[in-house]
Amino acid sequence: MNPVANNGPGRGAGRALPWALVTPALGWTLAFFVLPFIAMGLSSLTAHEGGGFALSNYSQFFTNPSYLQAMVNSLQVTAIVTLVSVLLAYPFAWILAEQVPERWQRLALMLAVLPFWTSYVVRSYSWLLVLAQNGVINRVLTGSGLISEPLQLANTRLATVTGFVHFFVMLLTLTIFANLKQLSPSYRKAAADLGAGPVRTFLHVVLPLTLPGIMVGAFLTFVLCIGDYITPQILGGNNELLMPQLVMMQIGRRGDFPLASALSIILMAVVTVAYLACARWLKIERA
Amino acid sequence: MHRAVRIVSWLYALAVYAFIFLPVVVLVLFSLQSTSFPIPPFTGPSLRWYEAVLSDTRLTSALVNSLLVASISSLAAVTLGFLSAWGFARFVLPGSALLRGLITLPLTVSYLIIGMGLLVLFNWAGVPKSLLAAGIGHVVINLPLCFAIIYSQMGDHQVNIERAARDLGAPEWKVLLLITVPVMAPAIFAGFFLSMTFSWDEFVISFLLTRFETTLPVEIWNLLRSGLNPKTNAVGSLVFAVSIVLVVLFELTLLRRKPA
Numbered sequence: 415m416n417p418v419a420n421n422g423p424g425r426g427a428g429r430a431l432p433w434a435l436v437t438p439a440l441g442w443t444l445a446f447f448v449l450p451f452i453a454m455g456l457s458s459l460t461a462h463e464g465g466g467f468a469l470s471n472y473s474q475f476f477t478n479p480s481y482l483q484a485m486v487n488s489l490q491v492t493a494i495v496t497l498v499s500v501l502l503a504y505p506f507a508w509i510l511a512e513q514v515p516e517r518w519q520r521l522a523l524m525l526a527v528l529p530f531w532t533s534y535v536v537r538s539y540s541w542l543l544v545l546a547q548n549g550v551i552n553r554v555l556t557g558s559g560l561i562s563e564p565l566q567l568a569n570t571r572l573a574t575v576t577g578f579v580h581f582f583v584m585l586l587t588l589t590i591f592a593n594l595k596q597l598s599p600s601y602r603k604a605a606a607d608l609g610a611g612p613v614r615t616f617l618h619v620v621l622p623l624t625l626p627g628i629m630v631g632a633f634l635t636f637v638l639c640i641g642d643y644i645t646p647q648i649l650g651g652n653n654e655l656l657m658p659q660l661v662m663m664q665i666g667r668r669g670d671f672p673l674a675s676a677l678s679i680i681l682m683a684v685v686t687v688a689y690l691a692c693a694r695w696l697k698i699e700r701a
Numbered sequence: 702m703h704r705a706v707r708i709v710s711w712l713y714a715l716a717v718y719a720f721i722f723l724p725v726v727v728l729v730l731f732s733l734q735s736t737s738f739p740i741p742p743f744t745g746p747s748l749r750w751y752e753a754v755l756s757d758t759r760l761t762s763a764l765v766n767s768l769l770v771a772s773i774s775s776l777a778a779v780t781l782g783f784l785s786a787w788g789f790a791r792f793v794l795p796g797s798a799l800l801r802g803l804i805t806l807p808l809t810v811s812y813l814i815i816g817m818g819l820l821v822l823f824n825w826a827g828v829p830k831s832l833l834a835a836g837i838g839h840v841v842i843n844l845p846l847c848f849a850i851i852y853s854q855m856g857d858h859q860v861n862i863e864r865a866a867r868d869l870g871a872p873e874w875k876v877l878l879l880i881t882v883p884v885m886a887p888a889i890f891a892g893f894f895l896s897m898t899f900s901w902d903e904f905v906i907s908f909l910l911t912r913f914e915t916t917l918p919v920e921i922w923n924l925l926r927s928g929l930n931p932k933t934n935a936v937g938s939l940v941f942a943v944s945i946v947l948v949v950l951f952e953l954t955l956l957r958r959k960p961a
Contacts, residue, residue, distance in 0.1 A: 435788030438784060443807065510714070529724070583720070643904075661813065678818075
């Protein structure tokens with residue numbers, strides 16, 4: 415895959431050239447990714463008042479019930495979003511890959527992910543138009559006489575989950591579709607030759623073979639969802655806080671960088687644990 | 702049986718398409734509202750809110766800022782990504798796998814945390830909040846992407862052409878500019894366009910790292926304080942249109958090149 419083996423540097427290239435090529439990118443990553451991370455780590459270990467060394471930012475998280483609640487909320491919302499998105503996207507991707515005629519597939523897929531390209535902020539705002547007190551859904555429902563009072567749809571967990579699911583259904587449709595298309599048809603033919611019907615073929619051949627791809631997509635959903643501030647802030651409001659909202663609140667209202675740093679690091683630790691669990695699962699699956 | 706599956710499939714697909722398009726249709730439809738609330742009943746069509754957007758200098762300058770930050774940061778990201786990908790693919794470097802891992806590491810960290818880290822660092826170093834600071838952050842998120850795309854596309858084919866050029870006496874810089882860059886053009890374009898769309902859309906880093914002059918997503922966020930407003934619909938529809946143009950350009954320039 416990699417051409418390194420039989421290809422030494424060109425004549426006159428010297429030792430300096432390769433380093434000159436890779437140093438700018440490495441330097442950038444060190445200066446603006448690693449160094450900020452260290453700064454954040456140090457900041458999380460200083461007291462907001464006074465500035466001496468302190469573990470109080472971390473201990474606050476474990477002793478303040480509202481902080482722990484934010485983490486619980488984040489994990490719950492992320493788990494629900496990931497599960498619902500996978501369950502919605504898989505059949506959809508399957509239909510696009512198996513039921514739609516070959517020549518229309520590209521178009522069908524492009525259409526399915528078109529709103530993916532609307533701006534992040536705008537997408538959440540659009541859902542607000544749909545879900546607000548006097549928004550489209552409430553107008554339609556009251557207008558048709560199904561309900562007499564408008565429902566409280568915006569500023570709820572349901573709204574946050576809807577906004578997230580909308581985005582991740584598109585993302586997962588892309589990844590699962592790619593996965594299904596990579597499956598060689600000979601697997602299905604072999605299953606059919608051995609007497610399996612379409613349902614058994616799907617359950618025992620197609621689904622297990624696409625499972626690692628689903629896991630990768632689900633992990634991506636988890637990471638992007640748990641770190642997102644916009645969707646819960648616009649659609650969920652401040653009724654129940656998620657972790658990113660809590661972090662932003664420390665910066666915005668109180669200017670408390672150390673606490674915001676500590677909360678960010680805790681959030682990152684949770685994602686890392688999820689990553690390790692996912693990687694381990696994938697390794698076991700492949701072995 | 703077969704027919705039933707087909708009908709259920711069609712209904713399901715239609716329902717998902719409806720779910721995916723519902724907010725976008727509502728957004729665009731009520732951007733054409735002639736009264737002041739983007740809620741039913743529809744009173745348009747009217748272009749008054751588009752005029753309001755285009756005559757709002759805060760929004761138009763934010764739009765220019767966004768385009769500037771996106772194009773310059775993407776150019777920087779793709780240049781750094783390309784040079785490092787070439788270096789790692791062409792030469793044997795000690796600790797290569799580890800260093801490549803380091804370059805792609807930011808892909809696994811959420812934008813909020815990257816933004817927070819830069820905010821803390823710049824705050825300590827006394828770097829003021831600015832578009833430049835946000836642009837630096839955008840390079841951090843897009844460099845690993847450009848690197849990964851370009852590195853994955855460097856293969857034997859390109860190495861052989863480079864060797865031929867070198868045998869014919871071309872110096873390294875000529876090989877790079879006249880051979881490697883043109884051969885790698887599709888991957889370079891892919892990295893650049895993807896970076897453009899991500900930077901154009903990015904909110905949280907810009908929000909944390911800019912103050913007075915800011916990018917369009919942040920300015921739209923400021924508009925949201927006024928609640929539901931057809932002006933927000935209009936600017937949202939315009940942003941959507943720009944993104945679609947970018948995506949279509951991307952499809953046309955890149956995917957057409959591959960033999961079907």
